[in-house]
Amino acid sequence: MKKNVLIIGAGGVAHVVAHKCAQNNDVLGDLHIASRTKSKCEEIIAGVHEKGAMKIDRAFTAHHVDATDSEAVADLIRETGTQIVINVGTAFVNMHVLDACITTGAAYIDTAIHEEPDKVCETPPWYANYEWKRRDQCTEEGVTAILGAGFDPGVVNAYARFAIDQMDEVKSIDIVDINAGSHGKYFATNFDPEINFREFTGTVYYWEDQTWKELSMFESGHTWDLPVVGPSKAYQSGHDEVHSLAVNYPHADVRFWMGFGDHYINVFTVLKNIGLLSEQPVTTAEGQEVIPLKVVKACLPDPASLAPNYTGNTCIGDLVKGVKDGKEIELFVYNVADHKEAYEEVGSQGISYTAGVPPVAAAMLVATGEWDTKTMRNVEELDPKPFFTLLDRIGLSTRVLKGGLGGEDMAWTDYAS
Amino acid sequence: MKKNVLIIGAGGVAHVVAHKCAQNNDVLGDLHIASRTKSKCEEIIAGVHEKGAMKIDRAFTAHHVDATDSEAVADLIRETGTQIVINVGTAFVNMHVLDACITTGAAYIDTAIHEEPDKVCETPPWYANYEWKRRDQCTEEGVTAILGAGFDPGVVNAYARFAIDQMDEVKSIDIVDINAGSHGKYFATNFDPEINFREFTGTVYYWEDQTWKELSMFESGHTWDLPVVGPSKAYQSGHDEVHSLAVNYPHADVRFWMGFGDHYINVFTVLKNIGLLSEQPVTTAEGQEVIPLKVVKACLPDPASLAPNYTGNTCIGDLVKGVKDGKEIELFVYNVADHKEAYEEVGSQGISYTAGVPPVAAAMLVATGEWDTKTMRNVEELDPKPFFTLLDRIGLSTRVLKGGLGGEDMAWTDYAS
Structure with a gap:
C-alpha cells in the first residue's frame, strides 16, 4: 500500500490529474502539485476546491520545482512524504523525475516518452534510448515505474x-x-x-x-x-x-x-x-x-x-x-x-481528460497494490481488468x-x- | 547639374542600383554605398568590379551608417560630397534620410513609402502621413525629392x-x-x-x-x-x-x-x-x-x-x-x-532588377537637370519621356x-x- 501523491506539471493534463486525484483522495492520501510556476499549481488547486472535487478533507499543496533538477525533485518527494509521483510535466523532464523516484523509492507514473529538446525522433524502439536503461535499477531497488499510462500510450x-x-x-x-x-x-x-x-x-x-x-x-x-x-x-x-x-x-x-x-x-x-x-x-x-x-x-x-x-x-x-x-x-x-x-466535470477539454484520467487510475492501482510492480513496466505488461474497472468508474x-x-x-x- | 551618388542600403535592390550606377558613372560621378553592415556594401562593390561594370575609372566606396540617425547620414553626405542620395534601405528609414537631404541640400530619391515599424497600413493617402509633410520645406530650401521612383511605384x-x-x-x-x-x-x-x-x-x-x-x-x-x-x-x-x-x-x-x-x-x-x-x-x-x-x-x-x-x-x-x-x-x-x-547582367533576380534600374534613371535625370525639380515630386508629376528614353537604354x-x-x-x- 502506497499513498500521498506528487503531481509534476501544471498544464492541461495536470489539471485533470489534480481533479481526479482529489475525487479519489480517500485512496491516494495527501496531494501535492509542483511546477516551475507555482502560481499555476495554486490556480489548479483553487479550481479543484471550486468544483468541490475533494472527496475527503486532506491536504492539497502547491510547490515550486525545477523538474530538470533531479535532486530538487527528490528533496520535494522526501519533504512531502510522497510515495507515488504522477509525472505529467513536459516530456523533457521524464528521466530527471524518474531518477528522483529511484533515489527516494517513490513509485513513478508518466504518460509520454522522454524526449531530449534538441533531438527529434530517435531510433526505435524509443523506450530503449532512455527509460528502459533504468529497468534493472528499478528491479534491484524495488521501485515501481509505470511507463506511458495516459490514454495513448496507456x-x-x-x-x-x-x-x-x-x-x-x-x-x-x-x-x-x-x-x-x-x-x-x-x-x-x-x-x-x-x-x-x-x-x-x-x-x-x-x-x-x-x-x-x-x-x-x-x-x-x-x-x-x-x-x-x-x-x-x-x-x-x-x-x-x-x-x-x-x-x-x-x-x-x-x-x-x-x-x-x-x-x-x-x-x-x-x-x-x-x-x-x-x-x-x-x-x-x-x-x-x-x-x-x-x-x-x-x-x-x-x-x-x-x-x-x-x-x-x-x-x-x-x-x-x-x-x-x-x-x-x-x-x-x-x-x-x-x-x-x-469540461462540465473538470473544466478541461476531452483530449486533456482522456490523457489525465488514466494515470490517476494507475496511481490508485499502485496505491492498492494491484499494480505496485516493484519494477519498471509498460501498461500492456499489467493486468488490464482492474484498470478498466477503475476507468469505468472514474470516467472512461x-x-x-x-x-x-x-x-x-x-x-x-x-x-x- | 548634380553629381556624386550615395546609395543607402545593401539589399537586393541596392545591389542592382550599384551595378547600374557603375555602368553610368560618367554621368553620376563618384559613387558611395552605406548600410548598417559595411561588409555587405563591400561585397556589392566587389561584385560590381567582378562584372567590370564601372564605365569610367572613378571612386566607389563603402561606408557604415545607421540610416535611422539623420545626423549621421547628413555627415556622410557632406564628407563624401554627395549631391544625389538614392535611398533603397528599408522603408523604415525614409524620413531620416529625407531629413538628412533637406539639411544638406542633396537630392533625394526613394522607391517605397515611409513606414513606421509598429504601424501597418495607415490612413490614405499614405504619402500625406509622412513625406508630403516635408514638401513645403523642400520647396523653400530648393531641395529635389523624387518619391517612389522604383518600378511600382515609379x-x-x-x-x-x-x-x-x-x-x-x-x-x-x-x-x-x-x-x-x-x-x-x-x-x-x-x-x-x-x-x-x-x-x-x-x-x-x-x-x-x-x-x-x-x-x-x-x-x-x-x-x-x-x-x-x-x-x-x-x-x-x-x-x-x-x-x-x-x-x-x-x-x-x-x-x-x-x-x-x-x-x-x-x-x-x-x-x-x-x-x-x-x-x-x-x-x-x-x-x-x-x-x-x-x-x-x-x-x-x-x-x-x-x-x-x-x-x-x-x-x-x-x-x-x-x-x-x-x-x-x-x-x-x-x-x-x-x-x-x-541575373546574367547584374547577378540579381528580375524583381530586384525592375525595382533597382528606375531610381538610377531618375538619378541620371536629376544629374542632367531634367528632373532636378528643386521641390518634392511624385513620378507622375514629371515628364515621362526622358525617363522612358533612359530606361529603354539601360534595361527596361x-x-x-x-x-x-x-x-x-x-x-x-x-x-x-
Whole structure:
C-alpha cells in the first residue's frame, strides 16, 4: 500500500490529474502539485476546491520545482512524504523525475516518452534510448515505474493486452485515435504544440513483418469507420506505444493511426516546409537567436483555453486481429469521450481528460497494490481488468466491437472471457 | 547639374542600383554605398568590379551608417560630397534620410513609402502621413525629392502620366503587377519578407468614384490576360502609387492589382491567421520576447539568394481608360522583364532588377537637370519621356498596347503623340 501523491506539471493534463486525484483522495492520501510556476499549481488547486472535487478533507499543496533538477525533485518527494509521483510535466523532464523516484523509492507514473529538446525522433524502439536503461535499477531497488499510462500510450496498451488475452495468437494491432471535436479556432493543437508538432516532424516508425519500417508523416492514410464519430481519415504516425508493443508482441504488426483533417495537414505542411517547426535556432536580422517552434507555440491558443467551447467526441481504440481456436478473429476495443462533458466535470477539454484520467487510475492501482510492480513496466505488461474497472468508474468506459469495426457493440465486461 | 551618388542600403535592390550606377558613372560621378553592415556594401562593390561594370575609372566606396540617425547620414553626405542620395534601405528609414537631404541640400530619391515599424497600413493617402509633410520645406530650401521612383511605384506612375497625356480625360488607372517567374523554392518572397507581408496584412485602399474605398486582401480578384506571361490571376492590393495618383488624378478610379498564385495565398493565409505575420511581440514559454514576423523572415530564403535559379518573366503595366476626341480609348503601357537576363547582367533576380534600374534613371535625370525639380515630386508629376528614353537604354523598355489588352503592340516611341 502506497499513498500521498506528487503531481509534476501544471498544464492541461495536470489539471485533470489534480481533479481526479482529489475525487479519489480517500485512496491516494495527501496531494501535492509542483511546477516551475507555482502560481499555476495554486490556480489548479483553487479550481479543484471550486468544483468541490475533494472527496475527503486532506491536504492539497502547491510547490515550486525545477523538474530538470533531479535532486530538487527528490528533496520535494522526501519533504512531502510522497510515495507515488504522477509525472505529467513536459516530456523533457521524464528521466530527471524518474531518477528522483529511484533515489527516494517513490513509485513513478508518466504518460509520454522522454524526449531530449534538441533531438527529434530517435531510433526505435524509443523506450530503449532512455527509460528502459533504468529497468534493472528499478528491479534491484524495488521501485515501481509505470511507463506511458495516459490514454495513448496507456489505455490503448491495455486494450491491446485485453484483446490479445482473448486470442491464441495475435496478428496485428492498429491503434486509431480520432478527435472529431470542434474547438472553433482557426488552428490549435490539443496539447502542447511543441510536443504535438515534434511527434510529426520526424520519421514514422512502425512494426511489420517483425522489423521496423519507416514512413514520412501523411504518407500512409486510411479512412476508419469508427463508433459515434463515423468515417474518419487517419494517417500512420510515430507514437510511443508502438515502441513497447512491438517489443512485447514481436510477431504482431503494430501501427498507430492519428486522425487529421485536411486543414490541419495544410497548416502543418506550410509551417514545416517554411522551417517554423524547427527546434534549431535561427537568427533574426536584428541578431536575436530564436527557436521557431517556440514562437509558433507562443502564437497558437493555449490548449487549455479551448475547453469552454469544445464540442463533439473523441474515439480512440485498438483494432486487434488474431486467431482463436484456429479461426481468424477481430476485436475493436475502444472508448468514446465527450469534450463538453469533460469540461462540465473538470473544466478541461476531452483530449486533456482522456490523457489525465488514466494515470490517476494507475496511481490508485499502485496505491492498492494491484499494480505496485516493484519494477519498471509498460501498461500492456499489467493486468488490464482492474484498470478498466477503475476507468469505468472514474470516467472512461471501455467497450468492445466483437468481430471488429462494424461488429456487435458491448461493454468489455460482457465480452471478457 | 548634380553629381556624386550615395546609395543607402545593401539589399537586393541596392545591389542592382550599384551595378547600374557603375555602368553610368560618367554621368553620376563618384559613387558611395552605406548600410548598417559595411561588409555587405563591400561585397556589392566587389561584385560590381567582378562584372567590370564601372564605365569610367572613378571612386566607389563603402561606408557604415545607421540610416535611422539623420545626423549621421547628413555627415556622410557632406564628407563624401554627395549631391544625389538614392535611398533603397528599408522603408523604415525614409524620413531620416529625407531629413538628412533637406539639411544638406542633396537630392533625394526613394522607391517605397515611409513606414513606421509598429504601424501597418495607415490612413490614405499614405504619402500625406509622412513625406508630403516635408514638401513645403523642400520647396523653400530648393531641395529635389523624387518619391517612389522604383518600378511600382515609379515607372508605373510614369506609365499612367504617359497614357493620360494621350487623352483629353482619364477615367481609370489599373496597375497590374504579375511575376510569372519561378524560383524553385517551396516559398519565398521576392523582396524583404517583412515589407512584403506588411503590404498585405492591412486594409486594401483604392480610389473609386472620387473616394477612398476599402477591401480586405484577396477579397477582389481578376484574371488579366497580359503580354508574354498570359492570363494571370491578380488581387487588389494596397500599394504606394494609388495614394499619389488618386490625389493627382482625383477624377480617375485608381486600383492596384498584384498577381498571386494559390500557393502563395495559402501560405500567406496560414501564417497570417496563426499570427505569425504580426509585428507585435509575443512572449515564449521561456520568457523571450519575439516579433513573429521577424522569425518568419529569418526562416524564409534571402530574396537575393533566389537569383541564380530564377526563370521566367515579369509583366508590369498600367491599363488606362479615358476619352480622346469624344471617343473612349484604352492603352496598356507595360514592360516585360526576364529573370535570367537580369541575373546574367547584374547577378540579381528580375524583381530586384525592375525595382533597382528606375531610381538610377531618375538619378541620371536629376544629374542632367531634367528632373532636378528643386521641390518634392511624385513620378507622375514629371515628364515621362526622358525617363522612358533612359530606361529603354539601360534595361527596361516601355511598350504600349493600343486599344488596351489584346490591342496592337508597339514601342512607346511609335505611339507617342
